[in-house]
Amino acid sequence: MKKPIYVGLVHHPVVNRRGEPVISAITNLDIHDIARTCRTFGVNSFFVINPSETQLMLLNDIMAHWKKGAGGKSNPERKEAFSVVKGLESVEMAISSIEEETGMRPEIWTTSARDGENRLCWQDARRRIDESGEQPVLILFGTAGGLSEEVFSISDFIIEPIKGKNCYNHLSVRSAVAITLDRLLSRRI
Amino acid sequence: MKKPIYVGLVHHPVVNRRGEPVISAITNLDIHDIARTCRTFGVNSFFVINPSETQLMLLNDIMAHWKKGAGGKSNPERKEAFSVVKGLESVEMAISSIEEETGMRPEIWTTSARDGENRLCWQDARRRIDESGEQPVLILFGTAGGLSEEVFSISDFIIEPIKGKNCYNHLSVRSAVAITLDRLLSRRI
Numbered sequence: 001m002k003k004p005i006y007v008g009l010v011h012h013p014v015v016n017r018r019g020e021p022v023i024s025a026i027t028n029l030d031i032h033d034i035a036r037t038c039r040t041f042g043v044n045s046f047f048v049i050n051p052s053e054t055q056l057m058l059l060n061d062i063m064a065h066w067k068k069g070a071g072g073k074s075n076p077e078r079k080e081a082f083s084v085v086k087g088l089e090s091v092e093m094a095i096s097s098i099e100e101e102t103g104m105r106p107e108i109w110t111t112s113a114r115d116g117e118n119r120l121c122w123q124d125a126r127r128r129i130d131e132s133g134e135q136p137v138l139i140l141f142g143t144a145g146g147l148s149e150e151v152f153s154i155s156d157f158i159i160e161p162i163k164g165k166n167c168y169n170h171l172s173v174r175s176a177v178a179i180t181l182d183r184l185l186s187r188r189i
Numbered sequence: 190m191k192k193p194i195y196v197g198l199v200h201h202p203v204v205n206r207r208g209e210p211v212i213s214a215i216t217n218l219d220i221h222d223i224a225r226t227c228r229t230f231g232v233n234s235f236f237v238i239n240p241s242e243t244q245l246m247l248l249n250d251i252m253a254h255w256k257k258g259a260g261g262k263s264n265p266e267r268k269e270a271f272s273v274v275k276g277l278e279s280v281e282m283a284i285s286s287i288e289e290e291t292g293m294r295p296e297i298w299t300t301s302a303r304d305g306e307n308r309l310c311w312q313d314a315r316r317r318i319d320e321s322g323e324q325p326v327l328i329l330f331g332t333a334g335g336l337s338e339e340v341f342s343i344s345d346f347i348i349e350p351i352k353g354k355n356c357y358n359h360l361s362v363r364s365a366v367a368i369t370l371d372r373l374l375s376r377r378i
Contacts, residue, residue, distance in 0.1 A: 029218050033361045042354030077359040163376060165231030170266040171367070172222045178364035179371045187352060 003129060004044045004102055004136040005185065007177065008094050009034060011050040013148040024144040026055050028062060033174040035081040041185040044101075044136075047094040048087045059087040091140065091151060098136050106136040110147055110155040111180060113169045119160035122183055129184050139180065141173050192318060193233045193291055193325040194374065196366065197283050198223060200239040202337040213333040215244050217251060222363040224270040230374040233290075233325075236283040237276045248276040280329065280340060287325050295325040299336055299344040300369060302358045308349035311372055318373050328369065330362050 009030060012023040031048060038046040048059055063082050065071045072079035088094050098106045109120070120128075129137065139159075140151060152158060161169055162179050171179070198219060201212040220237060227235040237248055252271050254260045261268035277283050287295045298309070309317075318326065328348075329340060341347060350358055351368050360368070 029361075033364055036359055036361055037364050039357050040351075040353035040355075040360055077357070080357065081359065162229075162371070164229035164370075165374060165376075166229075168228050168266070168269065170225055170270065171229055172218075172225055172363070174361070174363055175222055175226050175367035178360070178367040181353075182351070182368045182371065185354060187354075 002132065002134050004098075004134070005042070005129070006045050006047065006094070006098055006106065006136060006138045007034065007038050007043050007181070008047040008049050008091065008138055008140045009173065009177075010091060010140055010142050010147055010151065011048075011055070013150055014142045015145045015148045017145050019145065021148055022144055023050070023052060026050055026059055027143070030143070030174060031059065031062060031085060032078070032081070034177050035085050036078075037178045037181055038084050039081045041181040043084060043181065043185075045086050045097070046084045047097070048085060049089070049091060049094060050087070051089050056087045056089070091154070094138060098138060102134075102136050104135050106138040107157070108155040109137055109139045109157045109159055110152050111139065111141050111159050111176065112146055112152075113161050113171070113176075114146070115161060116158065118158065120157040121160050125157070125159050126184055141177055141180075143173055191321065191323050193287075193323070194231070194318070195234050195236065195283070195287055195295065195325060195327045196223065196227055196232050196370070197236040197238050197280065197327055197329045198362065198366075199280060199329055199331050199336055199340065200237075200244070202339055203331045204334045204337045206334050208334065210337055211333055212239070212241060215239055215248055216332070219332070219363060220248065220251060220274060221267070221270070223366050224274050225267075226367045226370055227273050228270045230370040232273060232370065232374075234275050234286070235273045236286070237274060238278070238280060238283060239276070240278050245276040245278070280343070283327060287327060291323075291325050293324050295327040296346070297344040298326055298328045298346045298348055299341050300328065300330050300348050300365065301335055301341075302350050302360070302365075303335070304350060305347065307347065309346040310349050314346070314348050315373055330366055330369075332362055
């Protein structure tokens with residue numbers, strides 16, 4: 001696989017349970033779990049996207065503990081996982097960062113727990129990743145009640161929801177990222 | 190699929206990073222994330238296994254908030270997820286609980302981030318789940334540094350590790366459960 005893959009965890013623009021626009025707070029364990037998953041599946045960078053300066057300072061404090069402080073000494077695997085994490089203020093900045101790194105504009109893929117029209121099915125998503133071509137892909141996940149319409153509107157594809165055995169569709173974003181990257185990037189089982 | 194599937198999150202007997210036996214503490218977000226994943230994939234029960242009475246009291250307090258208290262009112266999907274959670278003192282009690290419920294002794298499947306001999310490969314694991322037959326399966330996951338030898342020794346199968354794109358094998362247990370249940374129980378993608 002040649003395509004560089006990037007993951008973005010979006011704290012804004014997202015909606016709350018009532019569909020209203022909010023800025024959600026950074027959750028410590030999101031960063032740990034998703035960084036470890038991204039490192040496992042060879043993701044180039046994991047962008048933590050939050051427009052709040054103080055939230056990004058919190059992220060930097062957490063990262064410093066694991067990258068430079070006591071955490072990294074006692075747990076070098078966590079230090080390695082955190083090496084893929086970057087805090088940024090907006091989805092646009094994540095796109096620019098990928099353009100600077102690769103010289104190409106990424107395809108934007110969004111994710112949702114909800115069904116809808118024109119969803120990219122898992123087989124096609126996997127096929128697109130496996131195809132030749134070096135255009136990077138940025139996969140965006142929403143926190144809180146999910147990505148807001150303005151993010152879907154700039155995306156090239158919305159991946160179909162993860163379905164289990166029934167109608168329950170309330171995975172944590174940590175679990176959704178794990179399953180998504182396994183489905184798209186793992187060695188075929 | 191007819192086989193009843195059970196998941197156990199083991200806090201003892203497990204080992205720490207140095208391979209020494211420990212009892213690990215219950216992590217709030219483990220319960221939330223794994224309950225939601227279990228509910229998504231139709232798991233019959235999710236056993237939180239910890240021999241400490243005070244730890245199981247903590248679990249009951251957390252569950253009460255979501256099943257009977259304010260949490261369940263504001264977030265009914267979380268209440269539904271918690272309906273599959275049961276706190277128990279030992280792996281043996283989980284086996285007995287399944288025997289009482291189904292009238293059959295379960296197959297014990299264990300998981301590990303480490304390679305080794307006689308691992309059950311993912312294809313065979315999936316095939317066994319899909320086969321006819323009603324013998325329940327109990328899938329055990331270790332916290333801390335993983336399950337200890339005495340758990341592996343009573344297991345019928347050890348599933349092979351989840352491998353990503355490289356040698357990094359440090360997924361969180363929350364992510365490992367999500368990927369495992371998706372690989373074994375999801376509708377085929």
